Amino acid sequence: MTTSDIRDLLGHSPCSPDLAAYLSTLSSPVPTPDVKSYPDAVYFNYYSLGLSLLFIPIKGHRPKSGDSPRDLQDAHLVLDGVDIYNDVFAVKPDGKTGSQSSTYSPYPVTPIALTVTPETKEGTPRSPAVSVTRNMTGKEFVTALGEPDRKGGGSGPSSGSIGIWVEWTRDGLMVEFGGDDSRGPQAWERGKDAPWRVISIFSSKAK
Structure with missing residues (x-):
């Protein structure tokens, strides 16, 4: 899996082998994401990779706000969006600038x-x-x-x-x-x- 295949990952679940292979091209070992869950969306935030993955629930799955990764039904989540961050300035998850400890690092692979x-x-x-x-x-x-x-x-x-x-x-x-x-x-x-x-x-x- 290469960066040219990012769009092909849309529709995959968090446990997809293709998604795992893609992440491994960015970092080895792959860091543990900060998971933010809501009833209509689940975000897997990889701050050190400058990457945020948006999954949406399907088949009646309705995550609860604050659910931990072990509470989620991976087979009932599909990737709906990918955000890639640059290093123009430090970007916090809330969109504000701030210290590097809570920000997205730049995406590690370019072009x-x-x-x-x-x-x-x-x-x-x-x-x-x-x-x-x-x-x-x-x-x-x-x-x-x-x-x-x-x-x-x-x-x-x-x-x-x-x-x-x-x-x-x-x-x-x-x-x-x-x-x-x-x-x-x-x-x-x-x-x-x-x-x-x-x-x-x-x-x-x-x-």
Whole structure:
């Protein structure tokens, strides 16, 4: 299992051999995740790997808030989303910056290979493979992928506002950007030069 296969892991359970093989390419031994469970979602957070896995319950399984890993029914959980973190600045699980002890480290493998549909929403041909480097900026993402389907963030004062984000819904890809250029009233003017902070991979909505 390689990083180019991340999207193929969607739909797998926490006990999937393919998922275990993928994690082992990032670290050996694989660290124990910090598991956060809720009735409609379970997060496996690998802070030292810059990775968060979102599982959703199926077949009537309804986890309780605060359930420990041994209380979960792995066979009734499927991977629905993957978040990959960069090292623009320290990112806590609550989205705030802070000490390294409670933050996500940068994802250990770059470039990150992402697969997308072979054409933009306007029908313009493009490469079905995107290689994401650690310093890739908003402008470079748009050059590679075309104009996003959705975008937001960046409003409000530069202190405490949400960084800009863009989403290519058809490709199951959302990118949040970090640094000073991604926040504040002029974020969209400066955001083209902002490096990515979080890449979120989810099921493609391509038609």
